[in-house]
Amino acid sequence: MKTVRDVINKRPRHSAGDLKIKMPHKTPTALSVTNVLKRCDPTLPALCDGGEELDPAGEKLLFLQDRRRVQKVGWRQLFVLDSMMCELERVQSAQQLLTQPCPPQSEGEARGHWKALKVESRTTAEHTDELVDTLQKDIIDKRHKVKQLLQQLQAKKQQREDLQASVKEAQKALQTRDGQLTRLKAELEAELGQVDVWQHSREALQSYVAAVQEVAHVSLLSFNQSQVSLELRPHPPANTNLAFNELEPLKLSIIWSQDDHFTLQIDPASLAKQLQEDVSGRRGELSAALVEVMENYVGQADLLAEIQSLRSSFAIDWCPAQRVLVYLKSASILCHLEVQEGYPNDGAVRLRDVQRDGQPLNTDALQPRNPDGSLTDWLVFLCTNPLI
Incomplete structure (x- = not known):
């Protein structure tokens, strides 16, 4: 058994394009349709009016506007139809439908509710647009910050690579220094061993020098790597009548050069400087030069003593x-x-x-x-x- 809803659903439906195409002229049918549309909405009869020839863009815009109006009418009709179907479903029999009073249908209330929903939808859309703009700005700012962070990251990566290269160079230099330090330690141990040998030699030489000073009346005043200062107190000759103790000691310096030569210098403040010039020669000639200076000094002791007394x-x-x-x-x-x-x-x-x-x-x-x-x-x- 077919219900009223099934019968209504099988009725043919027409779109706004169908209405506009099937009513190119003002026929009686078109006039009746216009009257019906006026009863539904005073603005709907304009859908059936013919217009001037438009360009494709204008025709497309007009078509979209017409479809929007038709959709609004269709939604209203569907709302009315749905309300009718709901009432019919609650009715048990045709007698009840005839005897039950019709519920008040306030078109103004439904229209006001629809406008309120429309305003709410528009407000929501505007709020959504504002949120979208804000989000776009935030996205742009975040994108800019991300670019800056990427640049900083690249700089940090480059700095890290430079530091790694510097660390590698420092490690190589450290390894080189470790090798040099090891070699220097070995050389130091060898030199320390040589120093021990020299220390023993020095002690032996000091003992020898002390013995020589005691026997030969020679005093070591000072010495360094290139110079030795001595003081000679020679024995007086047997045939001299001079009080030899009155004669001042002979002070001289032995200066070594890099070519294994020496220079024997007598102290300029000494009276012996007036009797003896400086002597130079090879290392092997030093002993002979010292003996010659001492003999000359002893041989001229009387002359030196006389000159020393006359100078006053x-x-x-x-x-x-x-x-x-x-x-x-x-x-x-x-x-x-x-x-x-x-x-x-x-x-x-x-x-x-x-x-x-x-x-x-x-x-x-x-x-x-x-x-x-x-x-x-x-x-x-x-x-x-x-x-x-």
Whole structure:
């Protein structure tokens, strides 16, 4: 048995396009349709009106607007039909349908409810658009931050690679330094062993030096890698009458050079400097040079003692190379006395010249009573002679 709903569902339905296509002219049927549409909605008859020729875009827009209006009418009709079907389903018989009063249908209330829903939908759409805009801005900001973070990450990666390269170089350098340190430790152990040998040699040499100093009257004043300072106190000769203790010790320095040579320098403040020039030679000649200096110093002990005593009374200067004693009598008078080898035992003293303001004077008349007198006699004679 068919119900009313099944009969209604089998009725043909028409779309807005069908209405517009099937009513190109104002026929009686079209007029009746227009009247029906006016009863439903005063704006619907415009769907059946013909218009001017439009371009494809305009036709498409008009078509979409018409379809929207038709859909609104269709939804309203479906709402009415659904309400009718619900009422028919509650009716048990046709007699009940005829006797039951019709429920009040407030079109204004339904329309107001529909408008309220429409406003709510529009508000929701606007709120949704605002949320979408906000989310888009947040997405753009987050994307910018992500780009910055990626750039920072790339910079950190590059920095990490640079640090890894630096660490590798430092490790290589550390390994190299470890190897050098190991080699230096081995060299240090070898040098320490050599130092022990040198220490034993030094102790032996110190004992030897102490014995030599005691026997040869030699004192070690100071030493370093390139210089040794000594003080010699030689024994007096057996045939000398000089109180040898009054003679000052002989101070000298031995300076070593890189070519295995030495230079024997006598202390400039020592009186012996006036009797002996500096001596140089090879290392093997050092002993002979020391013996020669000591013999010369001992051999001229009397001369040194006499010069040492005269220096406190006269302005004199001794030139050992020429064996000449220079006597400055005054600011303009200069006398030169020549001391022969072997003085005072064998040699004599002779007056070489006398100069006044750089000009030599006649010295024929300048002879002391004793021509073979000592240096002291000559200096006293020259100092007291009125001729000069």
